[in-house]
Amino acid sequence: MSRFPLVEDRDGQTVVRIPLTRGLGLTPLQTVFAFLGLVGLFALPFLAGLVGLSWERLFRGILFGLAAVGLNLLLRHTELVSFGHAAFFGGGAYGVAVLAAHYNVSEGLLLLLGAVIVGTTLAVVIGYFVAGYVDIYFALLTLAFNQVLFATVFRSGFFNYNDGLQVRIGGDRPTLFFLEWTTLGYDLVLYYTTIVLMLVMLLAMWKLINSPFGRALDAIGQDRTRARFIGIPVEKYVWLSFTISGLYGAFAGGVYALLRLHVQPEPTLYVFVSGEILFMAILGGFTTLVGPLIGGIILVYLLEAARFWVEYYHALTGLVLLAIVFFMPKGIVGSLPDFNAWVAGRVREPGRLQEDVRSATAAVREGVDRATTTVRIIVFGVK
Amino acid sequence: MIESFVTHTLNGLYYGFILFMIASGLTIIFGVLGVLNLAHGELYALGAFVTFTIVGYLTGLVASPTGPVSALVFAVVVLLGSLAAAAVLLPVGAIVESVFVRPIYERAEVYQLLLTYALLLIFIDVMKFGWGATPVDPGVYSTLNQVPTTELVGFGYPSYNVIVMVVGLAVFLWLVWFFDRSKTGRIVRATAINRDMATAIGVSTDRTFTLVFAMGAFFAGFGGAMVSIGPGTAFLEMGLDPLVLSFVVIVIGGLGSLKGAFVGALLVGVISRWAIWQYPPVELAAPFAVMLAILLVKPEGLFGTWGEIE
Numbered sequence: 001m002s003r004f005p006l007v008e009d010r011d012g013q014t015v016v017r018i019p020l021t022r023g024l025g026l027t028p029l030q031t032v033f034a035f036l037g038l039v040g041l042f043a044l045p046f047l048a049g050l051v052g053l054s055w056e057r058l059f060r061g062i063l064f065g066l067a068a069v070g071l072n073l074l075l076r077h078t079e080l081v082s083f084g085h086a087a088f089f090g091g092g093a094y095g096v097a098v099l100a101a102h103y104n105v106s107e108g109l110l111l112l113l114g115a116v117i118v119g120t121t122l123a124v125v126i127g128y129f130v131a132g133y134v135d136i137y138f139a140l141l142t143l144a145f146n147q148v149l150f151a152t153v154f155r156s157g158f159f160n161y162n163d164g165l166q167v168r169i170g171g172d173r174p175t176l177f178f179l180e181w182t183t184l185g186y187d188l189v190l191y192y193t194t195i196v197l198m199l200v201m202l203l204a205m206w207k208l209i210n211s212p213f214g215r216a217l218d219a220i221g222q223d224r225t226r227a228r229f230i231g232i233p234v235e236k237y238v239w240l241s242f243t244i245s246g247l248y249g250a251f252a253g254g255v256y257a258l259l260r261l262h263v264q265p266e267p268t269l270y271v272f273v274s275g276e277i278l279f280m281a282i283l284g285g286f287t288t289l290v291g292p293l294i295g296g297i298i299l300v301y302l303l304e305a306a307r308f309w310v311e312y313y314h315a316l317t318g319l320v321l322l323a324i325v326f327f328m329p330k331g332i333v334g335s336l337p338d339f340n341a342w343v344a345g346r347v348r349e350p351g352r353l354q355e356d357v358r359s360a361t362a363a364v365r366e367g368v369d370r371a372t373t374t375v376r377i378i379v380f381g382v383k
Numbered sequence: 384m385i386e387s388f389v390t391h392t393l394n395g396l397y398y399g400f401i402l403f404m405i406a407s408g409l410t411i412i413f414g415v416l417g418v419l420n421l422a423h424g425e426l427y428a429l430g431a432f433v434t435f436t437i438v439g440y441l442t443g444l445v446a447s448p449t450g451p452v453s454a455l456v457f458a459v460v461v462l463l464g465s466l467a468a469a470a471v472l473l474p475v476g477a478i479v480e481s482v483f484v485r486p487i488y489e490r491a492e493v494y495q496l497l498l499t500y501a502l503l504l505i506f507i508d509v510m511k512f513g514w515g516a517t518p519v520d521p522g523v524y525s526t527l528n529q530v531p532t533t534e535l536v537g538f539g540y541p542s543y544n545v546i547v548m549v550v551g552l553a554v555f556l557w558l559v560w561f562f563d564r565s566k567t568g569r570i571v572r573a574t575a576i577n578r579d580m581a582t583a584i585g586v587s588t589d590r591t592f593t594l595v596f597a598m599g600a601f602f603a604g605f606g607g608a609m610v611s612i613g614p615g616t617a618f619l620e621m622g623l624d625p626l627v628l629s630f631v632v633i634v635i636g637g638l639g640s641l642k643g644a645f646v647g648a649l650l651v652g653v654i655s656r657w658a659i660w661q662y663p664p665v666e667l668a669a670p671f672a673v674m675l676a677i678l679l680v681k682p683e684g685l686f687g688t689w690g691e692i693e
Contacts, residue, residue, distance in 0.1 A: 081493050129679060136419065136492070137682055140634055144674045147627065151667030271627055275421070275500060282497050312512065318504035325487065325498045374481035374593070 029340070037290070041195055045188060057304060058297060059191060059259060063252040064089075065296020066198055068280040069205060070248025072292045073241055075281055077209060079221035080134065080238070084142030085277045087126065087149050088246040090269030092119035092253025094153065097165035097263040100174060102158075108174040108190070111167070112254045119250020120243060122149075127242035131235045134224070143271055150269040164264030167257050174258065187259070194255050201248060206289055208244070217241055249277075276303070283324055285331025294333050390540065391660040392653060397544040399652025400551025404606030405625050406632040406644045407558060408599030414639025415575040415595045418484060419492070421499035423603055423629065424622025425506035426472060430604025431617035432514050433471045438464035438521045438612060447526060454529040458546065461523050465608035469601050476600025480593045507619050518616035527612065547609050554602065555645050562641060571595055575639070631674040637684025646685060 006017045008025075015025035026034060040047070048055035067089045074080045095118030099105040105114065130141045153159040167174065173181070176189045208214050219227040220234050228234050257263045267273065276299060284295025302320060306313035328335045346353050409423045441464040448454040483502060487494050524543055532542040562568040574581040574591045582588055606625075611617045632651055636643020651670045658666040665672075677684060 075493065081496070083496075133678075133682070136638070137678065139419075139492075140630060141675070141678050143627075143630065144634075144671050144678060147671040148668050148675060151671060155664040155667055272623065275496070278493070279497055279500060282493055286493075312508040314504040314511075315508035318501040318508070321497055321501035321504070322483070325494050325501065329490070329494065371482045374485075374589075375478060377590070 033336075038199075042192075045191060053301075054305065056187070056259070057301060059187075059194075060256065061297035061300035062198070062293065063194075063256045063259070063296070064277060064300055065280060065284070065293035066201070066252040067249040068277050068284070068292030068296050069202065069289070070245040070252075071277055072281045072286050072289075073205065073209070073217075073245045073248075075278070075286050077214060077217035077221050078238055078241060081139045081278065082142045082242075082245075082274070083139040083271070083278060084126070084144075084146035084274050085245070085249050086269050086271065086273035087142075087146040088119040088123050088249030089253035089256070089273065089277065090149065090153070090263075090265070091122040091246075092116065092250035093257040093263045093268045094159065094165070094253075095119060095250070096254050096257035097167050098159070100167045100169055101160075101165045104169050106169040106172070106174055107178055108176040108258055109193075111174055111258065112251070115254025115257065116247060116250050119253060120247045123243045123246020123250070124239075127239045127246070131239040131242060143274065146269070146271050146274050150265055150271065153265045153269060159265070162265055164262060167261045167263065173261065190255065190258055197251070201251070202289065202293075205248075209289070213237070213240075279321065281331075283321065283331055285334030287330055287334045291331050291333035295331060298332070387660065389538075391656050393540060393544065393548075395653030395656030396649060397547055397652070398656060399649035400548050401606055401609060402625065402628055402632055402652055403551055403645055403648035404554055404602050404609065406629040406636075406648050407554065407641060408602040408606075409626075409629045410633040410636070410639055410641060410644045411558075411595055412599040413633065414641075415571060416480075416484070416488070416592055418488070418495045418499070420599070421496060421626065422479070422502035422506055423499075423599070424624075424626030425503050425510075426476065426600045426603040426622075427607040427610075427625060428617065428619065428622040429475065429506060429510060430469055430472055430607030431611035431621060432510050432519065432607075433604065434465055434468040434608040434611040435514070435519045435521045435617050437468045437471075438523060438608075440464075442521070442523055442526075448529055451529070451531045454526065454531075457523075458527055458530045461527060461612055462546075462550070465605065465612060468608045469605035472600040472604030473597045476597035477593050479600070480596035481589075484596065485589070485592070503622075510619055514617075516619060518618035520616040521612060523612050524614045543613055547613070550609060554605065555641075558602075558641055567594070628670060631670045633684075634674050635677050635684060637686045640684065640686040643684050643686030 008015055008017060014028055016028065016031040017025050044058060045055050048058055067085060070088075071082055071085045074082050092115035095115035096111045098118075099111050099114045105111055126142070126145045130138055130145075133141055154162055159165060173183075173186055175181075176186060176193070181189055209217070216227070216232045216237055219230070219232060220237060224234050253268060256268065277296075280295035280299045281292040282295070283299055284293065285291030298320075299317070302313070302317040306316050310316055324331065330338070346356075405423065405427050408426070409420060412418060412420050412423070438461055441460050442457070445457060445460055446453070448457045479502065483498060484495075487498055527543045527546065528541050530542040530546070532540075532545040560568075562572055570581070570586055571591055571594070573584075574586055574588055578588055581591070607617070607621075610621075615621075628651060632647040633639075633644050634647075635650060636645070636647035651673070654669050654673065655666050658669045
């Protein structure tokens with residue numbers, strides 16, 4: 001036993017045990033990060049203003065990031081690229097909006113429950129159809145479902161066309177915990193409720209992917225035929241994971257509607273929102289659990305706020321994504337261990353820093369050489 | 384009744400030919416390179432912007448038409464300008480392929496999507512840098528309509544639409560000829576069917592891929608040019624919706640199939656214009672519903688071939 005509570009030795013590694021879970025542990029460094037992350041999350045409404053960031057935008061980033069965490073269950077484990085997750089995000093958001101605008105449900109938590117039910121039902125239905133498909137067909141099918149939904153909402157009076165619906169009941173904000181709140185109080189209560197629920201959902205996801213079910217999903221991702229041979233009901237498991245993944249998106253969408261109090265089709269249901277959710281997962285690091293969350297915050301910030309910093313903000317986002325593709329394929333969070341190892345290595349042997357610089361310049365020179373050669377061949381031909 | 388049926392069908396065919404020009408590039412790039420190019424819509428938009436500049440310059444050189452014959456000359460000048468604008472896309476496509484896309488053929492497809500999405504964003508700002516954020520229009524639409532076409536058979540229909548249909552048909556026939564009959568086209572098809580074997584008999588797959596990407600960019604740009612000289616304007620986000628509809632088109636026709644893209648494009652065009660005529664609320668959803676039905680019932684599409692052009 002160690003001197004600290006919750007710290008134990010497992011297979012020669014120091015591991016910090018997470019209370020209330022069995023068998024889940026973090027390395028000391030991960031614990032520090034997790035602790036900092038938690039403190040940051042809870043202090044966010046007060047910290048954000050101090051460093052000049054918009055808390056509301058960060059909140060939205062977290063919500064999209066949570067949808068990306070759901071999508072990542074498919075991307076990381078079953079290796080399916082979904083291009084239609086906005087269907088569940090938007091489904092959840094519209095679940096809240098329709099219940100509030102047409103059925104006068106005024107309690108926020110009930111609205112949220114409605115959102116989760118609507119979005120998850122959508123995921124059950126869509127998942128039933130797409131579970132048997134792989135690769136590009138899976139991506140295109142989810143995209144098609146997404147667009148059918150978008151087009152229906154966009155052209156239907158029930159959903160008030162592209163003007164969208166207000167989440168207000170007779171002009172009033174929904175109540176939370178059956179209490180009326182001021183504007184600031186409403187946002188704060190919504191935020192902390194969401195954060196607590198989100199932590200539970202993250203833990204549940206962690207538990208899920210480390211369970212036998214999660215391992216089965218990994219097996220399905222590696223080779224469906226083999227997975228079928230060892231007795232895994234492939235389609236059923238994919239369907240189930242698709243539903244769970246949709247549930248995360250629906251929850252995030254529901255909170256989004258409660259936060260914005262106005263739901264429009266383009267920012268929630270459009271197919272490029274699906275793409276953004278997918279790219280958040282890769283940007284943050286789809287080999288990790290919390291990577292998509294970080295990616296969500298960063299991408300929402302880049303897409304929305306960068307326009308106040310630079311004129312060509314699209315290009316800025318594009319360059320960040322290019323850098324991810326070419327230099328950090330594991331994403332931001334996924335690259336942290338490599339980065340750590342690199343720093344540790346250089347601290348031990350500072351001499352190797354020169355080597356790094358040399359190899360980096362060589363790589364850049366080689367890349368430029370290759371590109372110029374190709375362009376020269378295109379322009380002047382081989383001779 | 385008959386007249387409006389004909390008009391809406393013609394509108395649909397016109398729309399379909401525009402879609403075909405965009406989707407043909409997307410489908411040959413997907414068929415040969417195996418990359419779903421999200422930046423394709425922006426190549427189309429770039430074509431529209433370049434057309435604004437080139438056609439605007441060229442039409443400044445000729446006097447505005449007074450009779451049918453000078454209108455025809457004017458139309459020829461505009462079409463040549465559009466071709467020149469699309470030709471600008473050839474080196475653009477070649478450079479994009481050789482610098483950005485080539486290093487990631489072996490990577491997982493999510494990275495290809497992410498890369499082309501990054502290129503989409505960068506292209507938007509390149510166009511913003513070049514032409515500003517306000518929509519532009521070369522303003523040749525009304526003059527093009529002075530060319531006599533349908534009046535000759537006693538039927539009133541904008542000549543511009545007729546010109547686009549003829550051009551679109553020409554593009555289709557040229558592409559079929561290229562892939563069926565020309566030597567380069569056969570080399571491209573051989574590369575699509577079996578990369579290793581093509582390399583073994585002395586084909587440079589690198590250059591084939593660059594050529595195919597440049598061709599795809601060319602036809603996307605040409606589609607953009609045809610829209611730009613019409614009643615519409617060229618604006619920064621114009622590529623997004625046609626890109627998504629091109630997915631529908633190539634799925635209906637079968638991924639990588641040229642004839643499929645042709646039939647799919649005309650089908651989508653006509654269906655959506657009939658929907659506008661009869662029941663407007665389903666206009667947006669109809670193409671995607673067809674796409675869903677095709678994917679669920681016959682995933683390989685109407686002319687389905689996997690990874691080879693036909």
